[in-house]
Amino acid sequence: MSTPWTPAPAPAAPPAPLPTRLDDVAEPERRSLLGALVHNRNGRVGCVLVAIVVLAAIVAAAGGTPYSPTYADASAALKGVSLHHLFGTDQFGRDVFSLVLQGIGVSLEIAVVAVLIAGVVGTVAGIVAGFLGRWPSLLIMRVTDILFAIPAILLALAIVTALGPGWLNSALAIGVGYVPIFVRVVRGPVLALREADFVRAGRVLGFSRTRLLLRHILPNVGGAVAVQTSLALSWAVLAEASLSFLGLGPPPPTASLGEMVSQSSSLAGIAWWTLAGPSIAIVLAVIGFNFVGDGLRDAFDPRARNR
Amino acid sequence: MLLGIGRRIATTVVTLFGVSVVIFVILRLLPGNAVTASLGVSAGLLTHAQLVALNHYYGIGQPLLNQYADWVGSTFSGNLGISLAARVSVASLIGSALPVTLELAIAAMLLGLLIGVGFGVLGALRPGRIADDIGQGVAVFGLGVPSFIIGTGLVTFLASTFHYFPSSQAFAGLFSNPWLNVQQIFFPALALSLGIGAAIMRTTRAAVLEVTNLNFTRTARGKGLSPSAVTWRHLLLNALVPIVTMSGIQLGYLLGGTVIIEQIFVLPGLGRLLVTSINNRDFPVVQTLTLLFATGFVIVNMLVDVLYTVIDPRTRSR
Numbered sequence: 001m002s003t004p005w006t007p008a009p010a011p012a013a014p015p016a017p018l019p020t021r022l023d024d025v026a027e028p029e030r031r032s033l034l035g036a037l038v039h040n041r042n043g044r045v046g047c048v049l050v051a052i053v054v055l056a057a058i059v060a061a062a063g064g065t066p067y068s069p070t071y072a073d074a075s076a077a078l079k080g081v082s083l084h085h086l087f088g089t090d091q092f093g094r095d096v097f098s099l100v101l102q103g104i105g106v107s108l109e110i111a112v113v114a115v116l117i118a119g120v121v122g123t124v125a126g127i128v129a130g131f132l133g134r135w136p137s138l139l140i141m142r143v144t145d146i147l148f149a150i151p152a153i154l155l156a157l158a159i160v161t162a163l164g165p166g167w168l169n170s171a172l173a174i175g176v177g178y179v180p181i182f183v184r185v186v187r188g189p190v191l192a193l194r195e196a197d198f199v200r201a202g203r204v205l206g207f208s209r210t211r212l213l214l215r216h217i218l219p220n221v222g223g224a225v226a227v228q229t230s231l232a233l234s235w236a237v238l239a240e241a242s243l244s245f246l247g248l249g250p251p252p253p254t255a256s257l258g259e260m261v262s263q264s265s266s267l268a269g270i271a272w273w274t275l276a277g278p279s280i281a282i283v284l285a286v287i288g289f290n291f292v293g294d295g296l297r298d299a300f301d302p303r304a305r306n307r
Numbered sequence: 308m309l310l311g312i313g314r315r316i317a318t319t320v321v322t323l324f325g326v327s328v329v330i331f332v333i334l335r336l337l338p339g340n341a342v343t344a345s346l347g348v349s350a351g352l353l354t355h356a357q358l359v360a361l362n363h364y365y366g367i368g369q370p371l372l373n374q375y376a377d378w379v380g381s382t383f384s385g386n387l388g389i390s391l392a393a394r395v396s397v398a399s400l401i402g403s404a405l406p407v408t409l410e411l412a413i414a415a416m417l418l419g420l421l422i423g424v425g426f427g428v429l430g431a432l433r434p435g436r437i438a439d440d441i442g443q444g445v446a447v448f449g450l451g452v453p454s455f456i457i458g459t460g461l462v463t464f465l466a467s468t469f470h471y472f473p474s475s476q477a478f479a480g481l482f483s484n485p486w487l488n489v490q491q492i493f494f495p496a497l498a499l500s501l502g503i504g505a506a507i508m509r510t511t512r513a514a515v516l517e518v519t520n521l522n523f524t525r526t527a528r529g530k531g532l533s534p535s536a537v538t539w540r541h542l543l544l545n546a547l548v549p550i551v552t553m554s555g556i557q558l559g560y561l562l563g564g565t566v567i568i569e570q571i572f573v574l575p576g577l578g579r580l581l582v583t584s585i586n587n588r589d590f591p592v593v594q595t596l597t598l599l600f601a602t603g604f605v606i607v608n609m610l611v612d613v614l615y616t617v618i619d620p621r622t623r624s625r
Contacts, residue, residue, distance in 0.1 A: 145318075146325035149608075150601040153563030158333050158597050161585045238453050242567055245455050246582055258455075265459045265571065269467035279456045287451035 043295020046230075049288030053104055056281070060105035065098035069255050078271045088273035090263075096277040103257040104281050106250060110171045111236035111285075117175030119229055122182020127221075129183060130190025131213060141187075144180040152177030156239055160248045167250040174239045178232050185228045189221045223300030230293035237285045257282050312613055319609045326601045331375050334594050378594070388591035390584070397595050400580060407576035408565050410481060410488075414496035415503065415561055416554070422449075422504030424550065427511025428543060431519065442508055449505025454564045458498035458571040465494065478575050495572040499564045503557040510553040514546035547618050555611035562600050 037043040059065065066086075073093040081088045087096035129140040147155065159173035193199055194217070202212050243249050244258030252259075260278035267274045353361070381388065387397035426442030433439060465471040479487040518524060519542060527541045528534075566578030573579070577596060584592035 142321075142325065145322050146329055149322050149326050149605045150329065150597070151559040151563045151604055153560075153566070154597055154600050155333075157566070157581070157585065158330060158593070161588075161593060162333050162335075241453065242455060242563075245567060246570065247586070261456060261459055265462060269463050272463075275456075275459060275463065279452075279460075282453060282456065283451050286453065287447070290450065 037292065037295045037299055040295040040298045042291040043299065046288050046291025046293075046295055049284050050292055053108065053281070053285045053288055056101050057105040057108045060101040065095075065101045067095035067098045069094065069098045069102040070253055071095070078267070078274075080271075081273050087277035088271065090271075090274050091267060096260075096273060099255045099260060100257070100277045100281045102255040103260060103278060104285065106167065106254055107237055107240050107257050107282075107285065110167050110174065110240045110250075111233050113168070113171035114174035114236045114240075115178070115229055115232045117172065118178035118182055118232060119225065121175075122179040123186050123221075123225055125179070126183040126186025127190055127213065127217070130187040131194060131209075131217065140183065144183045147176070148180040148184075152235075153239055153242060156243060157246075157248070160243060165248050165251055167254070170240060170243055170249060173243070174236050177239070178235065181232070182225070182228055185224050186221050189224055190217055193217050193220055223296070227293050227296045227300065230289050230296055234286050234289035234293065237282065237289065241282050311616065315609055315612050319605055322605055323602060326605065327379060327598055328375070330594060330597050330601070331378065334590060334597075335371065382595070382598070387595045390589055390592050397592050400592065401577065401595070401599065404575060404577045404580045406481070407478065407574055408569070408578060410492055411496055411499070411565055411569070411574065411576060412558075412561055414492050415499035415564075416558070418496055418500035419503030419507055419557065419561075420554065422500060423507025424511050424543075426504075427508040427550075428515055428538065430508070431512045431515035431542075432538065434516070442512070445501070446505040446508050449501035449503075449508075452501070454498050454502050455567045455571060457501060458495065458568050461494050461498055462571055491572070491574070495568045495574060498571075499561060499568050502564070503554075503561060506557055507550060507553050510549050511546060514549040515542050518542050518545045544618075548615060551611055551614055551618065555608055558607050559604050562604055 037047060060069075071094065073089075075093065076085075076089050077091055077093040079085055079089045079093075085095050085097060087100060090096055090099070125140050125144075129137040129144075150158075155177045156170075156173040159176060160169055163169040163172065199212060199216055202216055207216075240249065240256075241258035241261070244256035245262045247259070247262070249256045249259055257278040261275060261282070264271075264274035264278070378388075387401065389395070390397050390400055422445065426438065426445060430439035430442040476487065476491075478491060479485075481488045524537065524541050527537050532541075565576060566581055568574075569576045569578040570582055577599070581593065581596045581600075583589075584596065
């Protein structure tokens, strides 16, 4: 459990002494994640925006939209913004606010699954490329370079074309495009950490590779991964909206923000709210996740640490 | 220096080869094949002999390796295949669409550089002043509002306020009708450029600010150089590497962005061709276009790398 030269845990804490890791010595104490985030101005704004977006998705998932997103009241078509219809109604008389809430839900679902795919695959590949031998590393980095060479949105387009539209396919397509970024972001620090003193010390002590990886290296790339996850979510929301804007999102009747924007282009001259509603939702999500990413980056300051 | 460039070209060729494999593999996942894609339901009415003949024509049923070799081989020899939907050669489709996209991309990049470097330098020289605040505002707007929303907004704004519909007239060539062409390219380029400009601005501002505090800048000011000489020769020149890097990265987003913007502004470019082909399941065109986009991106990235050695002598020794 504890290692020879780590200071012994304080004797005054008998119930379940914290496992003492070499990292604790090598790393200065950090503020809690949320504390550091809120300390940063962009991070604070980002947290609020993300909270709004997530709340909207939860409301939609719980069926709490003011109207049913599919309920069309032809007599109330293209009504402006009012207390009854916060974002007005569309050409079929559907409540735009309810549609937007549902769209946010769908969009977040796809984005989260996409980033989960990209994050897990990319992080594992990055660690393997940084930590294991020369050949796996070379192979992974070549594949990464190749994927990187295809603009991500085009890669997503090609994959959706091949698999056909659908929400899981969208998530897969968006996720694949972001894998190379995770690989690069993770591999750099892993390469540096492999030669760090505390990892060398662990190696000398005869720790297994698995232990070194899981307990000493992985926790130290967590910051970079967290930052990238947040930025990836921002990108994924944008990419999902782009795909559905081009008519390649989940098929109807699923509401999707990109498709709403594309439908509004012929209406927005007479009914600006049909464009404003979904646009506000997309922008809130994109800026929110982006700001949280910025805030996290400042909190972890990977620059200062990896140098 | 030449050795470095040669090595860079070699890796580019290897990468391009990999890209072609990836695109080939992805698009082979397509359900159905070229025959069902081009004939639709009526493919079921074909006699066995017809089917065999068509399969032979499209190269279906051959080992994947042969199909891949066929595709790459004919692409190299300039035969890009026949569009299943338009029944004309893919090369002629691309030939008419490529100039539109190139013009759009170049115009957007120039506008983005103008916005980005302009506001970035202004902001860095006087942080916290009005120009900086405007720049920061534009940056948040450009980063947060996707180009297709800006584009849709622009189109509806132009239509409802000025009764101007960019698509009301056929697209004019740059040389046949320059004035109309500029009108038709400017707004889509503007919609694309804000996002690029925002990213370039943040990079420029940070890079210039970093150089401002270095000793040689202080010396330059101290020995009485005019402020403009300090700005252009000392600050901007030294901040150029990150700016060029960021511009190269943005080019990928730019290429993706043209696909959507051309759709909104009804420009007959490669992006519109790509989306039409995807909807028509016009598989030879999708395959070749994706490869073309990726090739453009890879080559520009290579040029950016080569450019480093030109603008920053320190990277030459490597």
